[in-house]
Amino acid sequence: MNIKDIKKEFPIFDNKVHNNDLVYLDSANSSQKPKVVVDRIYDFYTKEFSNVGRSVHYLAVAATNLYENTRVLVQKYINAKDPNEIVFTKGATEAINLVANTFGQKYLKEGDEILITELEHHSNYVPWHYLRKSKGVKINFADVDENGDISIESIEKKITPKTKILAITHLSNVTGAILPIKEIIQLAHSKNIPVLVDGCQGAPHLKLDMQDLDCDFYAISCHKMYGPTGLGVLYAKKKWLEELPPYQGGGGMIGEVKKEGITFGDLPNKYEAGTMATAQVIAFGESINFINKLGIEKIEEHERELTKYGEEILRKNNSVKLIGSPKNKGSVLSFTLDGVHPHDIATILDEDGVAIRAGHHCCQILHEKLGLAATARASLGVYNTKDDLDQLNSSINKCIKIFNS
Amino acid sequence: MDLKDLYQEIILDHGKNPRNLGKFENFNKDAKGHNPLCGDKVHVYLKVDENKKISDIKFEGHGCAISMASASIMTELMKGKDQKEVNELIEDFLKMIKDNPELESNLISEDDKTKLMSLSGVKKYPMRVKCATLPWHTLISAMTNKPGEVNTEKED
Numbered sequence: 001m002n003i004k005d006i007k008k009e010f011p012i013f014d015n016k017v018h019n020n021d022l023v024y025l026d027s028a029n030s031s032q033k034p035k036v037v038v039d040r041i042y043d044f045y046t047k048e049f050s051n052v053g054r055s056v057h058y059l060a061v062a063a064t065n066l067y068e069n070t071r072v073l074v075q076k077y078i079n080a081k082d083p084n085e086i087v088f089t090k091g092a093t094e095a096i097n098l099v100a101n102t103f104g105q106k107y108l109k110e111g112d113e114i115l116i117t118e119l120e121h122h123s124n125y126v127p128w129h130y131l132r133k134s135k136g137v138k139i140n141f142a143d144v145d146e147n148g149d150i151s152i153e154s155i156e157k158k159i160t161p162k163t164k165i166l167a168i169t170h171l172s173n174v175t176g177a178i179l180p181i182k183e184i185i186q187l188a189h190s191k192n193i194p195v196l197v198d199g200c201q202g203a204p205h206l207k208l209d210m211q212d213l214d215c216d217f218y219a220i221s222c223h224k225m226y227g228p229t230g231l232g233v234l235y236a237k238k239k240w241l242e243e244l245p246p247y248q249g250g251g252g253m254i255g256e257v258k259k260e261g262i263t264f265g266d267l268p269n270k271y272e273a274g275t276m277a278t279a280q281v282i283a284f285g286e287s288i289n290f291i292n293k294l295g296i297e298k299i300e301e302h303e304r305e306l307t308k309y310g311e312e313i314l315r316k317n318n319s320v321k322l323i324g325s326p327k328n329k330g331s332v333l334s335f336t337l338d339g340v341h342p343h344d345i346a347t348i349l350d351e352d353g354v355a356i357r358a359g360h361h362c363c364q365i366l367h368e369k370l371g372l373a374a375t376a377r378a379s380l381g382v383y384n385t386k387d388d389l390d391q392l393n394s395s396i397n398k399c400i401k402i403f404n405s
Numbered sequence: 406m407d408l409k410d411l412y413q414e415i416i417l418d419h420g421k422n423p424r425n426l427g428k429f430e431n432f433n434k435d436a437k438g439h440n441p442l443c444g445d446k447v448h449v450y451l452k453v454d455e456n457k458k459i460s461d462i463k464f465e466g467h468g469c470a471i472s473m474a475s476a477s478i479m480t481e482l483m484k485g486k487d488q489k490e491v492n493e494l495i496e497d498f499l500k501m502i503k504d505n506p507e508l509e510s511n512l513i514s515e516d517d518k519t520k521l522m523s524l525s526g527v528k529k530y531p532m533r534v535k536c537a538t539l540p541w542h543t544l545i546s547a548m549t550n551k552p553g554e555v556n557t558e559k560e561d
Binding site for chain 2: 339340341342343344347348351358359360364367373374402403
């Protein structure tokens with residue numbers, strides 16, 4: 001498998017969009033799926049399907065083993081200490097809700113403060129917002145600077161004796177800023193503040209090492225990692241999963257259920273109530289195998305090179321204004337065009353088969369700060385090429401022509 | 406699909422130079438509209454006289470060419486219309502954008518119909534229909550003194 005011709009591993013690229021080759025530049029939203037992942041779902045349902053963790057028949061045992069294998073694959077991929085630190089959820093959103101809910105319930109009281117940043121995706125703000133009402137906590141925002149970056153100092157400035165948890169993105173889905181999270185975590189820990197990292201954009205593009213980062217929680221979105229939808233991962237240090245209460249109640253997460261009381265199951269079952277997204281978990285194992293075969297370092301290098309190329313050609317285009325020039329930038333190219341609204345850009349690009357996203361990208365706080373209602377965003381994945389970025393640029397020129405003629 | 410149907414000259418003209426953009430003193434009805442999916446916002450101001458006629462109408466807001474052009478054309482056509490006529494035009498426009506091939510109302514001239522029909526290109530772009538309808542739903546809200554903001558995700 002070679003990164004140069006990796007497109008052929010993704011069946012979606014066999015299709016035409018408005019009679020054009022698909023130029024998919026919306027991977028920060030959701031990535032396309034390699035054939036191995038799609039096939040794994042089909043094979044599981046046609047040859048191996050059973051519910052996991054309950055029955056003792058042949059299929060049930062086999063399915064349980066497959067399901068647990070992915071847990072180990074994830075553990076190794078992010079270098080967590082223990083497979084029981086990996087909890088499957090219905091998405092990164094649920095992973096963050098799980099922490100906000102259980103941590104809030106157990107540890108937060110009126111007047112406590114939660115620190116997030118102005119860069120956060122709504123899914124790392126709204127779950128914490130509920131605690132304003134239920135617990136009377138305050139949410140503080142670390143300032144984003146003019147480059148679309150968050151500095152350690154901006155975090156430090158907003159930490160108070162009342163700060164009880166820091167929730168922060170690893171990589172901004174709008175400005176592409178890769179935050180110095182290791183240093184930020186060290187700073188927070190020096191003040192006894194646990195840290196949740198929203199890793200939705202980090203996990204698909206950066207090499208991860210939970211033990212080295214030492215974060216308390218790390219949320220992952222599997223569909224952004226060439227995996228199935230309906231699945232997320234919450235990494236949490238074992239001590240937290242032991243200390244925090246369960247999130248949802250139901251089958252599979254219990255120890256003993258009696259009329260007078262209930263005990264809860266061991267890790268990780270305690271947090272996996274009900275029948276889980278079994279096929280997705282098993283197929284996600286193939287996503288990780290796929291990434292591992294290519295090597296995440298190689299993917300990083302490929303995407304870094306493409307991002308640089310994309311920035312270069314867009315900078316040369318006088319009508320384009322790139323949003324965010326952070327010190328360390330991931331493969332996200334947000335931009336605006338003089339005289340053309342991002343939604344019109346997206347519609348015109350779509351006609352050429354170029355798929356981008358336009359809008360606030362679930363980051364209204366950031367857009368307000370930038371003084372923009374919306375931006376256009378091209379985001380890259382392993383399958384993108386320089387040709388894709390050239391097509392982006394030429395379709396952008398078409399927008400300019402339509403609107404300025 | 407053809408982009409020329411969507412971005413007709415009239416749309417591009419009204420999108421770039423929206424008519425009746427701004428706010429005026431003495432408005433007696435107004436309403437705000439918002440599309441939370443894309444962030445488009447519109448604020449419609451009306452002066453409705455004792456005969457229930459719109460004697461003045463303006464709007465503030467920001468959005469794509471389609472939503473700005475739609476608001477611009479709408480305000481042009483509504484000036485001088487009474488409540489009954491306003492309702493008829495709104496209904497006719499919304500029906501045309503959703504199902505009807507043509508406008509049916511005889512309240513406006515053929516030229517104005519052509520102008521309004523320039524927005525029909527969105528029919529082939531289902532994701533963009535709400536851009537065109539947001540100002541119209543907001544006008545309904547202003548006329549009926551509906552409290553709160555129009556939200557495209559809660560309208561039909």
